[in-house]
Amino acid sequence: MAKNKIRDWLEVRIGLDELLKSQLTEYRVPKQINVFNALGSVALAGYLIQVISGIFLMIYYIPHSEHAFRSVQEIMTRVPYGWLFRQIHVVGSNLMITAVTLHMVTIFLMGNYKRPRELTWIGGGIMMVITFLFGLSGYLLPWTQLSYWATTVVTSLPTAFPFFGDFATRLLRGGDYVSGITLTRFFAVHVSVLPPLFMILMGVHIALIRRIGLSSTPFGKTDEEKRPLTEFRKKTHPEGHAYYPYLFQKQVLMVICYFLIMFSIITFAPTFFFPEEASVPADAFKTPENIRPEWYFLAPYQMLKLIPNKFLGISLQIILLFVFIFWPFLDVQKEKNIFKRPVLRGVFIFLMISWVILMWWGRR
Amino acid sequence: MKRRSFLKALFAVLGTASVSSFAYPLIRYLAPPGSSDMDKKVVLVKADIPVGGSKIILFNDKPVIVINRPGRGFIALSKVCTHLGCLVEYEKDKNRLICPCHAGTYDLEGNVLSGPPPRPLPKVTLKVEGEQLIIG
Numbered sequence: 001m002a003k004n005k006i007r008d009w010l011e012v013r014i015g016l017d018e019l020l021k022s023q024l025t026e027y028r029v030p031k032q033i034n035v036f037n038a039l040g041s042v043a044l045a046g047y048l049i050q051v052i053s054g055i056f057l058m059i060y061y062i063p064h065s066e067h068a069f070r071s072v073q074e075i076m077t078r079v080p081y082g083w084l085f086r087q088i089h090v091v092g093s094n095l096m097i098t099a100v101t102l103h104m105v106t107i108f109l110m111g112n113y114k115r116p117r118e119l120t121w122i123g124g125g126i127m128m129v130i131t132f133l134f135g136l137s138g139y140l141l142p143w144t145q146l147s148y149w150a151t152t153v154v155t156s157l158p159t160a161f162p163f164f165g166d167f168a169t170r171l172l173r174g175g176d177y178v179s180g181i182t183l184t185r186f187f188a189v190h191v192s193v194l195p196p197l198f199m200i201l202m203g204v205h206i207a208l209i210r211r212i213g214l215s216s217t218p219f220g221k222t223d224e225e226k227r228p229l230t231e232f233r234k235k236t237h238p239e240g241h242a243y244y245p246y247l248f249q250k251q252v253l254m255v256i257c258y259f260l261i262m263f264s265i266i267t268f269a270p271t272f273f274f275p276e277e278a279s280v281p282a283d284a285f286k287t288p289e290n291i292r293p294e295w296y297f298l299a300p301y302q303m304l305k306l307i308p309n310k311f312l313g314i315s316l317q318i319i320l321l322f323v324f325i326f327w328p329f330l331d332v333q334k335e336k337n338i339f340k341r342p343v344l345r346g347v348f349i350f351l352m353i354s355w356v357i358l359m360w361w362g363r364r
Numbered sequence: 365m366k367r368r369s370f371l372k373a374l375f376a377v378l379g380t381a382s383v384s385s386f387a388y389p390l391i392r393y394l395a396p397p398g399s400s401d402m403d404k405k406v407v408l409v410k411a412d413i414p415v416g417g418s419k420i421i422l423f424n425d426k427p428v429i430v431i432n433r434p435g436r437g438f439i440a441l442s443k444v445c446t447h448l449g450c451l452v453e454y455e456k457d458k459n460r461l462i463c464p465c466h467a468g469t470y471d472l473e474g475n476v477l478s479g480p481p482p483r484p485l486p487k488v489t490l491k492v493e494g495e496q497l498i499i500g
Contacts, residue, residue, distance in 0.1 A: 056393060081389035325478055 004265050025246035030216040033247055036110075037214070041251040044202065046096035049262075050134075051195065053089040054230050061141070064188035064267035065180030068143035069281040083355040087266045093135055095262055096260050100131050108327075109347070111336030112215040116232070118299060118328035120212070122207045125325040130198050135294060137190040140183060148282035149188070149291045152178050177284070198200040213237065292362065299355045302362030367480040374386045380417040410492070413438070416453045423500055428488050429454060429461075430499065433472050440499050441486040461485070 010016040029037070042055040045048045060079055075082035104124065107113060140151045155178065158168035174181030213235030241247070265272055285356035293301050300317055307313035323330065331344075338345050366439065406421050413419050418431045420443065427443040431454060441461070443451045450465035460477060461470040468479030474482045491498045 056390070057396070080392040082393060082397065084389055085393060 004277070012354050021043070022338050024248075025209065025242040027243040028240045029198065029214050029243050029247045030237050030240045033215070033241070035250050035254055036106040037247065038251040038254040039106055040209075042254045043096065043099040045255045045258060046099045047198070047202070048090060049092045050089065051238075053085045053092060054191070057086045057089055058191065065142070065143060065183050065282075068141060068183060072142045074306060084266075087270065088262065089244055091139065091262050091265050092169050093271055096297075099132055099137060099258065100128050101296075104128060110215070111338065113328045114331070114336060115328070116212055116214065117208075118293075120205060121328050123208065125327075127198060127201045127205065127315065129321070129325075130194055134190065134194055135296065137186040138230055139294065140178075140186045141190065141279070143183060143282045144278050145280040145282055145288045146277035146291070148178060148284070149277075150293055151182065152222075153291065154293070154297075157304075157314060160226070160314045162311075171350045179284070240347060253348035266344070272355070279353055299358035302358040304361075375447055403500060405498055408497040408499065410438075410495050410497055413497075416456055418456075421469060421499065423488055425429070427451060428499065430497065431491070434459075436472070436496060438492060439472065439474075440490040441470075442486045442488065444479055446476075446485065446487075447479070448485040 007016060024336055057075065058070060060082065063069060072086070075086050077083075080340060081121050107124070108122070136151075140147045157174045158165045158172070163170070170176065172182070172185075173179070174185050211234065214237070215235070216237075277291070280288070292298065303317065304310070304313045305315065333341060333344070335341055338348070372400075375426050394438040395429050402423075402424060406423055408419065408421070412429060413432045415432050418429055421428050421430060423440075428440050429443045429452075430438060430440045432438055445452050445463040445465065445468055447463065447466055447468050452463045452468075452470065455462055457471055461472070461474075462468070463470075463479070463481070466480050469477040469483040470481070470485055471477055473484070474487055488499055
């Protein structure tokens with residue numbers, strides 16, 4: 001068998017057997033692990049899909065204000081299967097944000113951000129912010145009315161701050177208003193600044209998970225970790241399952257579901273993420289009716305509209321963002337199980353409901 | 365057939381199908397896109413090209429030279445040298461075309477006179493209709 005020959009060759013060079021053993025079978029996961037523990041790998045798969053489809057789009061996309069719109073139109077109409085890769089990229093961006101958000105919510109509910117996993121949570125939080133920045137910077141690139149005016153609104157946010165606010169806005173736009181300079185800037189950020197940052201954080205995130213070992217979910221049993229933890233101890237789960245194939249199967253299943261949702265949208269609702277303004281070329285002298293951000297920014301957007309003082313509104317959101325990222329240090333309760341923490345549960349449900357209400361409200 | 369080998373075969377078939385359903389669009393996507401104006405005729409005015417003069421046009425995205433040859437009428441030749449693809453120049457006083465890269469020379473019919481070109485320059489169809497030249 002040729003397969004065995006390759007295996008033997010690699011075995012001599014890199015000690016393949018031992019490597020696979022330590023990374024796949026001796027790496028153990030808790031017994032009561034479920035599909036929610038596989039959401040992180042769905043987010044990772046979502047990111048890789050974005051990278052691959054994005055590289056293919058870059059082959060035909062022209063990052064220049066006079067060509068951007070037309071080149072995107074050509075991808076959609078003239079390039080063979082260009083419509084497919086653009087749809088994968090657009091639908092994939094929305095699905096990736098969904099996956100990342102779900103991953104964050106489930107980890108929060110399981111209390112898995114607690115000591116010793118604070119760094120993993122912070123890395124994930126920063127990655128979530130970068131995911132939103134990906135959405136924000138990519139949004140301008142097709143150079144449509146929608147992208148132009150949404151970017152105008154977003155880049156005007158810093159003006160609420162005294163002293164440096166105006167400068168920050170000019171820096172983001174590369175001028176007094178959104179122009180071709182902004183487009184080039186956003187393109188550079190979208191394709192060459194954010195990806196390496198994201199990759200590094202992802203490497204750290206996954207390395208930390210492997211180094212510390214997966215947390216036992218608190219549902220149905222008390223977590224056996226003796227707190228406070230004053231020394232490093234890797235959780236090895238000798239009573240648990242091998243990562244491969246037990247958790248790996250669940251991850252593959254979830255990734256297949258992700259693809260299923262993606263291609264269902266592309267097939268049965270191809271215009272789902274393309275409102276009318278998304279097919280009109282950008283016009284700097286005409287603001288379209290009812291301009292509003294993407295669905296994942298609707299809640300913060302509505303909150304800004306509700307708070308009369310712009311400075312107050314944005315400061316509040318930045319404070320909330322910091323609370324979110326440094327949450328493991330603010331939550332000092334030892335109890336992981338959210339079912340035994342009525343106050344946290346109440347706050348969580350309140351946040352969820354208010355988010356949904358704000359989102360609906362912001363649609364108008 | 366054992367269940368295990370049946371399942372293996374099934375997975376191989378399904379896997380191949382899904383991979384190729386991605387691979388085919390990828391290859392099609394990366395292949396060079398066809399030009400939008402293939403074989404579009406180019407119309408010139410005869411009076412614009414005096415005897416001994418020439419005009420360079422784009423036909424099918426390729427440069428073509430239209431020459432009004434003294435005593436022999438109009439001809440349209442590809443400007444792309446058949447040797448390695450440099451663009452030939454028209455030498456009016458010597459009645460020939462010369463390639464600047466490796467000194468291949470052609471006569472005004474496109475035939476090779478000297479140098480490395482393996483084939484004559486391709487002709488492009490040219491029709492004279494009244495005061496107009498129709499190329500293509």
